[in-house]
Amino acid sequence: MKENTKTTSSRFQFFVRWNSNSLVIHASRKDTVESLLKKLSSKTKIPIKELRLIYKGKQLQVEQNLGECGIENDETLQLLGYLRSTQCPQLWGATEFIASLILKLCRGENANDPFKFIQSHFRSYMKKSEYFDVFMFMKIPSLLVELYMSPNASNKSVADLLIKEFVQICLDLKCKEVQVFYLEALLQFCELLREVGCKCDDLLYVFCRNGFATLLANVGGVTAFRNYSKWRVLFHGIFFCVCETLEVLLSYLDLSMSYPTSEGLSCSVVWAFVKFSTPLRNGIAEKQPAFGEYENGICYEEDPSIAGVVDQFRNVFIQLLTKMDECFQVMENCLVNKEQREGGGDVIHNGQSHYLLILKELYHISKLYSGAEVMFWGVLLRRKSVLSQLIVRFADKKDNHRWVLENMCVTDFESRRHLAMTLFPDLRHELLGYEMLIGRSDVLAESFEYISRAKPTSLEGGLFMAFKNEVATGPGVLREWFVLVCKEIFNPKNALFVACPNDQRRFFPNAASKVHPLHLKYFSFSGRMIALALKSKVQVGIYFDRVFFKQLAGNYITLEDIRDADPIMYRSCKQILEMNADYIDSDELGLTFSIEVEELGHRKVIELCPGGESLVVGSKNREKYVDLLIQNRFVTSISRQVSHFAAGFTDIISGSRLEFFRYLELEDLDWMLHGSENAISVEDWKAHTKYNGYKENDRRITWFWEIVGRMSAEQKKVLLFFWTSVKHLPVEGFRGLGSRLFICKSSKSDNHLPSSHTCFYELCFPKYSSRAIMQDRLRIITQEHMSCSFGTL
Known part of the structure; x- marks a missing residue:
């Protein structure tokens, strides 16, 4: 009798699914849908007029009772909400229908071409700024992930395609302000997929995570959503991705120490980490105080919600730097044993091509924490030989290696030369080259005519030249031509450059070069010739003086820099700086902030500063006087010559002239331009x-x-x-x-x-x-x- 009572009783229970939660409802079959909506309204705090009940893919009408709707015991209904007050009722209605359609598929019911229908829905509405709120309100991400986990292969395939379509549309949106909101949706897809067991080996999960990273880069990183209400959620979501990709990266690095890995693997693993690490560190950097007076350089009090992330991100830095140190140790051991191994492969293989990218990211992270830079450069200094070989093997013009400039002592000559040479353009094979026929008796003037009138693009190809009345051609003749022309350029008789009194091999621009009417054009020509010689790797037997080298690198000239260029001025300036203060203040020297120079047979007074002729040099201003004296002698007086030389040099390289010279030490340029000073063995x-x-x-x-x-x-x-x-x-x-x-x-x-x-x-x-x-x-x-x-x- 109890069984009959159970089946015929008007009281029963069922479930209402709402916001990924299930509400247990006890009701009578005679209760109306409207009365049920009132109960649900009190629980959800949403007005009844904005609620809808879906059962078996159909919306229940408010005037029906539950018995008429055919609801069975323990059945599940879907509660949806939509705002009649909104200005986009069509959007809400369409999205409600999409949610119902996905639910229908999840229950195993058939639908006619659901992918095409929902794809069309995404394409029609996602560009609208209001759609994001509707999309999230209807729990579309959780519904699609539920569909993806369906045992039905067809449903799984539809969900896979739809999620990928959604991600791609997010990336293709033109409005960055709208894209910022969709970051939350892509992050939610990642989190939902992780919750159901999808990890780094699941292609859809990786696709969503990569989409999240790309969208993050498109909108400008953390900076773009700092005013977004849920930015902390996104911030922590990014950090989770950093930790996840770090785990894979550390495993890859362990693998790379054991045996060669593919370059494609290294590329994907490293970039996955860098894509999330970069925006995270940029976001943390924004929270740094102006003077770094807080612990670890981070102002925790400004926003305590990121304090945990900041601390843990420092641990990420330490873990990765430690692992890189281990990798370098293994490589060093292999280099030491290389000569003893017979038939062994390369110590450095293509799978390690992205080590430099890892180091670059570690360099940037080290800027965030007190003591981290010392740790970073300490590792690279210990592993200098391996780092230098990595640079020579893998550094190319596609990436920016300026971070190395901050501490050049971790590199050697070959690696610094390599970095500088990456700034030259590759030889264009389609160009025929630039042809010259030059007489030995007038090699400077005729070479000047050819090189000066050439367009920079004409010099990007090969140079082909021959000496008049000689049959020899080819690279050997070209090398000889470079040596002969550069010897004439730096011949003091031609008044373009002067030799240092203390080292006659070293040259710097001649302030009196203006005696030649074309002197500035000759300096442009000289810049081109030196750049072409460097590009062709021809040692022309020339040394630059330090004052010239530092100006080309954009560095400041100091007293110690002029020691060889003008030993008399150097000694005089040293004496003034070391002189007894009382003596120099007595004006016994009779110095003012002016100098007398001879120019084209006439003597004139030059003021080192406004009113300098009447400004007496004393103990309190002598440092300024010496500095102005040096700048006038070695900067101002030859600034036009240096500028034209630099312009000619820049005509030949594809990168920055300043960067080229900053990659090098003066000794490096000596070796590149002059060659070895050692006796021939x-x-x-x-x-x-x-x-x-x-x-x-x-x-x-x-x-x-x-x-x-x-x-x-x-x-x-x-x-x-x-x-x-x-x-x-x-x-x-x-x-x-x-x-x-x-x-x-x-x-x-x-x-x-x-x-x-x-x-x-x-x-x-x-x-x-x-x-x-x-x-x-x-x-x-x-x-x-x-x-x-x-x-x-």
Whole structure:
């Protein structure tokens, strides 16, 4: 009897789903839908006129009773709300219908092409600023995720496509203000998918997370939503993504230490971390006080809600820096053991190509915390050799490596040179090149005409030149031309540059160069020539003085910088600064803030500052006097010359001229422009030489190296120049030439002199019948005046 009572009783229970919660309702079958809505209104605090009940995909009418609606015991109804007072009733109605349609699919009921219908709905309404609130109010994200978790493969596929479509439309929206609101929706998709068990190996979850990161970048990061009411939710959501991607990144780094990983894997893993770390650190940086007087440089009191994130983000920095240190330690061990391993692969592989990107991000994070910069640079200083090899192997012009400029001591010459050289444009193969025919007797003037009138784009290709009345062409002749032209540019007789009294090898612009009417154009030409020589990796045998180098780098000139350029002024200034205060205040020196200079045969007074002629130098203003004196002598007086040189240099590079010189130390530029100062090593020479027609143990080869070994240093340089058109070896020695040298057998008789193919670094000589004959022939070609024009290519 109880069973009959249960089935026929007018009292029963059912569930009403609302905002991802289920309400248990006890009611009579005679109760009306309207009475039920009143109960629900009191629970939800939403006016009854704005509520709707959905059962089996149909909206229940208020005048019906529950029995007439066919509601069974323990059934589930969906409660939806929509605002009749809104100005967009159509939008609310359409979104309600979409929610009902998704619920219908979740129950396993069929629908006609739901993807196309809902896709059309998204495309029609998402661009409206009001849609976001409706979308979130109707719990569309949770409904779509529920559909995605459906055991029905078709439903899962529809949900997958719809969520991806929603993300893509968010990214394509033109209005950034609207995109800011949709950040919350994309974050919610990520959180809902995580709640149902989707992790980093789920493609839809990764797609949503990447979409969240991209949308974050599109709107300008955390800065864009700092006035948004739910910015703290988004802020913590970003941090969760940082931690999640960090976990994957640390695992990848462990893997990269064990065996080579693919470059594609490293790219995706690292960028996933950086996409979230970058906006988070930018957001934290905005909370820093002006003077960093708070703990760790962060003002917790300003906004306590981010304090936890700030602390934990510092732990992220420490974890990742520690892991990078471990990676570098493994690489160092491999480098040490490399010579002992037979048949081993590269110590540095493509999977490590994004190590530099990780270091760059760590550099930026280190700026947020007290002591973090010391930790960061300390690791890189310990791992200098590995860092330098990574830079040489992977740093390219696609990324910005200016962060290295802050602490150049963590790099070596090869890595600094590499960074500077990335600022030159790549050779454009489609260009035919720029052709020149130049006479040796007037090499400076004719080269000036060719290079000065060329458009910068014409010089981006190869340079092709020949000397008049000579058949030789090719790279060897080009190298010789660079050396000859630069020798003339810096010849003091041409009045463009002057040599330092304390070091005659070093030059800086001549303030009196205006004696030549075209002097500024010649400085532009000089800038182009030096840049072209650097680009072509030709050592031209020139040194810049420190005052010139620092001006090209945009740095300030100090007293110590002028030591070589003007030793007399240097000593005088030192004496003034060290002089007894009473003595200098007595005006015994008779100094004022003015100087007398000679210009074109006339003497004139120049004031170092307004009213300087009447301003006496004393103990309180002598530092200023010395500084103004130096700036006038080495900056103001040659500013136009330096400016035109810099402009000519900039014509050739694709990056910043200032950045180029700031990547380098003065010694680096010395090595790049002049080459090695070391005596030529015959053993190194032999180690980088191969033979064609001869064998290494041939007696003529033995004679040759014995003769070379007894040559003077100058003779060796002349022989090298004759052989290769290289007068100054790179700092790395013969290894830096980039190619082996060759000794080839000539079929000519032994009364012929050796010849050379400088393009291919080939020296050719006959099968000399005696050591004495060979020595005599080599003596002839190693005379300075005989060393040119023997090359046949």
